[in-house]
Amino acid sequence: MSLTTDFIAELIRAANEADRLTPFEVKRLLNRSVATIREMREQTGVPGSYRVKDVVIDLQVAAARADALPANEIRDNLLDAADIIRTLKIILDGKPS
Template sequence: MSLTTDFIAELIRAANEADKLNPFEIKRLLNRAVATIRDMREQTGIPGSNRAKDVVIDLQIAAARADALAADEIRDNLLDAADIIRTLKIILDGKPE
């Protein structure tokens, strides 16, 4: 498996155990996801957005509020991150070099 695939699996596992994560772990995962998404967007040529609807902004806000998030909010944010990263991986895997 690739590092990206491993990270997607890590995000999904963490989402399934959202109630057991501490704020530090949540912040670490969400901040890693933000960095990964930005890097992958750059590789694909897909621009980010400075609009409020950009998932990266949502993930950054969630990371900043990690100690106040409910377990379902943690789960949803981690799954959103995994979904975006998976989608970008599919795009990158299909991109001609």
């Protein structure tokens, strides 16, 4: 498995255990997700959006509020991050070298 695939699996596992994660773990996972998504967007040429509905902005807000997020919002944010990263990985895997 690739590092990206491993990270996607880590996000999904964490989402399934959202009620057991510490705020530090949530913040770390969400911040890693933001960095990964930005890097992958750059590699794919898929631009980010500076509008209110960009998932990166949502993830950054969630990371900043990690100590106050209920388990269901933690789960949703981690699954959103995994979904975006998986989609970007599919795009990257399909790009000619």
